[in-house]
Amino acid sequence: MFRTAFAALSTAVLLSATPILAQETVEPVFGEYLQPLGLGPFQDATWTGYEQEGWFVLQNTTQPTAIRYYEMPLMNADGTLTLRANVYARNDDGEGVAATGLLYDFGDEYSTYIAFLLTADNQLMAINRDVEEMDVIYGDADDPxxxxxxxxxxEVRISGTQARMYLNDQHFRNYDLSHRPFHDRAGIIAVGTGRLGFWGLSAQ
Structure with missing residues (x-):
């Protein structure tokens, strides 16, 4: 059950049209938590990226179906990974979806992935983008x-073919990744309009 009708409607708007995708491949970031991303400022037809007091902010004011992500090879040789980021999402105009979060199980051939996001109204959502469709899961009333x-x-804790997702150390959902080949690439993702911020990313 979706937490709110607005959340369901916003997602329907996002997924009813072909998302405008922008992908960047960046260097791996391993090590301690809250390590700055070090991504430089930029501006394109949809997105503006800039640093603000240590945060890397992606801002989109025009395209409600826009998705931008940065991915990198991050899986450890033993098939385990703990991926963390400090995030915030602001929806300046109150329209559509504004969400920010982590990307994992990224498959370069078809741009498939799983995303774990926090929305501007502080709800959790997960997106499973497979070859043919995008499946969205929202938190229930008793979720963090x-x-x-x-x-x-x-935080996403991956071990083998299991991925467990947490917000502030509170469990949200598990994904079984055995239904398709698991990919070793992960990163960050921003969805929709608003200001979507990342303080840092760690992969351990």
Missing amino acids: VGRGDGSDVL
Whole structure:
């Protein structure tokens, strides 16, 4: 059951049209948590990226179906990975979806992935983008919610073909990744319009 009708409607709007995808491949980031991403400022037809007091912010004011992500090879040789990022999402105009989070199981051939995101209204969502479709899961009423003050930490703990997702150390969902070849690439993702911020990314 979706947390709100608005959330379901917003996602329907996002997925009813072909998403405008922008992908960047960047260097791997391993090591301690809250390591700055070091991504430089840029501007294209849809997105503006900039640094603000240590945050890397992606801003989109025009395209409600826009998705931008940065991916990199991050899996450890033993098939385990803990992926973390400090995130926030602001929806300046109150329309559509604004969400930010982690990307994993990224398949370069067809741009398939699983995303774990926090929305501007502090709800959790997960997107499974397969070869043919995008499946979206929202949190239920008893799932964790974000604080919205910039202190929210998203985490994905991957071991073998199991991925467990957490917000501020509170469990959200598990994904069984055995239904298709698991890919070793992961990163960050921004969805929709608004200001979508990342403090840092760690992969351990």
